[in-house]
Amino acid sequence: MLYKVVLAVTLPYVAGFASSPGGGTPPTTEALVEVMLNDLATSFGQVSTEEKNTAANEILKGNPEIKALLTEMVSKQVGMENWRTTHPEESTRSFERFLSYESLPDAATIAEKVEAKLYALYNPAAGAFLYRNDDTTLVREMIQLPNSSNMPEDVSFDLPTNVSYSQPSDLIWMTIHEMASLIRDRTISCELLVSTFIDRMLEYEDYLAYLVQPLTETARATALEMDAKLANGEYLGPMMCIPFGLKDHHQVADEYTSFGNILFARNKLTTKSKVAETLMKYGAIPIGKMTMGSLASGAVHGWGMTVSPYLNDDSGGSSTGSGSAAALRALPFAISEETWGSISSPARSNYVSGHIPSYGVTSKTGAGLLSAETDHIGFHTRYLKDFGLIMNYMRTGDDPFDGDSVAFEFEDPAKVNLSSLNVLIVVGSGNWTYNTEEDEWDFDANIEQSGTSAWKWPERSRLIMEAFDAAGIKYEAKTTEELPALWEDYSVDPLFPDPEDSGSLLDLASSVGGGAWGYFQQCDLCLENSRFKGGYDPAGYANNLPMKSNKAAQYAISHFGRRFLNDPFWSKYDAIIHTGMGSNAPGYHALAGNFEQWVRTAKTFVVDYLQPVPCYHPAGGTVHGGLVTITSLPWKEAINFAIGTTIQEYPPIKANLQTKPNEAAIKAALGGRSRCAIEYFDTFTASNCPDP
Incomplete structure (x- = not known):
């Protein structure tokens, strides 16, 4: 609190003090400090005067680096005043050199330097991760930012009525909408809902290795507090009491944050996760920190290797625990993060839908990051119809501690006018063939894919187009060979x-x-x-x-x-759908393999097919599936979710999504295993399995 108070008062004075020299002699450093002390004493009544004075003195007077910086600013300003009064007007070139960046930093530069020093002083974590709050991604140079926004509470969602419920196990495979209805109507208690998912999360942790830091004690206490609020008529909205997990780089309270590496097993960040804070504000309850591929890479972490509950692969990474736990429904949803593949890979490996938000939608504050320029904080969950709820209540708006954050206007995807949309879907034909060299089945057509994402694509794409016809969504189907003509040719x-x-x-x-x-x-x-x-x-x-x-x-x-x-492409199409799981939409000449990580499109991964293939492993519990990627321009999340929900809710596709993880097979195959589970995959042989 003191850090925020002092920073809020410090930066305006520093910015004004470092601005281009005007008339009069600037004040001394001590005078500047006294002005700030007075402002502290009058502007923040919730903090005692003694506390304000102590904080300001400690930061400004007691820190040699900051005092030296302020003194340097004063001397430069006084130097400019002397220069103006002692040099003739014709010394233009020397005057311009004196005004150069090296000689006299502008207001924004000085403010950033002071802020960085303050941040490092009161936030040690910032020294290793995100120490600056300016725009590092260049997106603001590429596209017009939203000129209107709304708050999460401004968006209304229609919850179902008469939800069928008889016992706690019914909750596991319910949508968040259905759980929210039961909580709102007080059919179930918050304590029951949270305890049900805590029990499931802990039951399968030893088999799948998706949990690194339980938050169960605090979660149970919070659930009781929420029940008391409900009893008093205080309802926080549809996310109230919904349990969730977070990737192990967010700091929620005083728990450990290890970044998936055992060397950081007792590490704590001093900055709290803005995304977690926002969800908790609306009543959601974190119950666990989920495993993260060691230092943001893969599915192997300091405590073993996370496995997909469909027993088809490891869990992908680096949001490995989030993907596995969300696919098993050990959590209704899990917060994930992507630098390059860390949401798409677990979506593909665990056959669980996921979303990479647009530029600035979710703040990076309090999430120790790999790359401020290309990191995105998103999520995984089973049902597309829940994506709107999750996105609405985890978006953070403008965050003063993350210069990349953006406020935008969101709406319930269920209210999107589907008949106004025009979608491009990439189609193709081919056969599912066995590759003897790679010992795996693969799609032999010229279709971009990852893993089995293109499995049965001719059949699946036909059903998606049927779903669009039924919903009134306009679409065009194009092959990969036809795509380049739809985009401008950047390669020239x-x-x-x-x-x-x-x-x-x-x-x-x-x-x-x-x-x-x-x-x-x-x-x-x-x-x-x-x-x-x-x-x-x-x-x-x-x-x-x-x-x-x-x-x-x-x-x-x-x-x-x-x-x-x-690109004119976007004036014709609202979104593009394809089977590949890469960072970029298909068809155009991308500058880099992770180009769209920089430009921050809205990207949604939608599972549309699941089928048991027990012949893949002696344990007999393997499931394979397929999923598609929906890409749209930044801040078009609601459109993506509306399209994805249309796909998943189309009855023939919904019928193909009823397969769930084989819980008995999970326990039989992985019981008593080492945390790395390599021995399980030693007997995983695709050649044993005919084309299903």
Whole structure:
């Protein structure tokens, strides 16, 4: 609290003090401090005067670095005043040099420096993660930000009535809408709902290894508090009492945050998660911190390896615990995060739907991050019809501690006018064939896919188009060969990287590894706020990218981002649907493999097919499935969710989604296993299984 109070008062004075010199002699450092003390004493009545004075004195007078910075500001300003009074007007060039960035930082630069020092002083976590609150992604240069917004409580949702309920186990596979109805009508207690999911979460943890930090004691106490509120007529909205989990890089209270690595087993962040805080404000209750692939990579973490409850694969990563637990319904939903593949990979591995939000929708505050430029905080859950509820109550709006945060206007996806939409769906034909070299089944057509995402795609795409016909959604079906003609050709742009031209402006292929921009997220530019500066392997990726290359890269990202987000394609189509799970929509020449991580499109992964394939493993519990990716422009979340719900609720598709994890097979296959479960996959053989 003291940090926020002092920061709120400090920055306006610093900004004003560092602005271009005006008439008169600036005050001394001590005078500036006294003015700030007085402002503290009069502006924040909820904090005692003694507390205000102590905090301001400690930060401003007691910190040599900050005092030195303020003194430097004063001296530069006084120096400018002396310069103006002692040098003739014709000394223009010298005067301009004195006004250069190196000589006299502008107000924003000075404010940022002071803020960084204050943040580092009162927030040690910031030194290792996100220490700055300005815009690092360049998206603001690419697209017009929303000019209107609303609050979560401004959005109304229609909850079902007469929900069938007889026993706690009924709750596991209910939608959040149905649970919310039971809570609102007081058919069940908050304590019962929370306890039911805590019990399920703990029951399967030893088998699937998705939980790293239980929050059960606090959750049970919070549930009792919520029941008391309900008894007094205080209803916080449809997320009240809904349990959820968080990826293990969020700080909720005083628990440990390990980032999936045993070396951080007793680590705590001093900044609390803004996303968690927002959900909890509306009554949602965190019950566990879910495993994270070690330091944001894969499904292996400091406590083993997380496995998909469908026994088809590991759980993907790095939001590995979130994906597994949400697929099992150990949680109604789980907060996840993506830098490059960390939401899409668990969605594919666990056959659980997920969403990567648009630019700025969810604040990064209090979530120790890998790359401020490309991180997105999203979620996983089973039912698309619940996506609107989750998104509405986890969006954070403008957060002063995250300069990338954006307030926007959201609506209940159920109220989107489906007949106004025009969707592009990528189709194709082919056969599901066995690849003897890879020992796996694969789709032999020219369709982008990941894992089995294109499995049975001709049949599945036909059902999706039937669903659109029934709902009145307009669509066009195109093959991969037809897609390039729908987009502008960015490859002819003079700035597009040419692997054969070693002298081109964007010849950074060798410095970032993996071909033209292939591993761009791991270069110094993308990880300027990261603990992994220079990439995971210093020998393989660039360290200290030259400033000229850095600026060229930033310019290129901004340039192609504007072209992509303003491509005529988007004036014709509201969204594109395809089977691939990559970062980019198909068909256009992307600047990088993770290009859309920079431009921050809205991206939703929708499971539309599940089928048991017990022949894959002697345990007999394997399930395979399929899912599609919906991509739209930033802040079009409601459109994505409306399309996804239309797909999942179409009766023939809904009938294909009734398969659930085989709980007996999970316990039989993984009981008593080591936490790494490699031995389970030793007997996982696709060649034993005919085309199902």
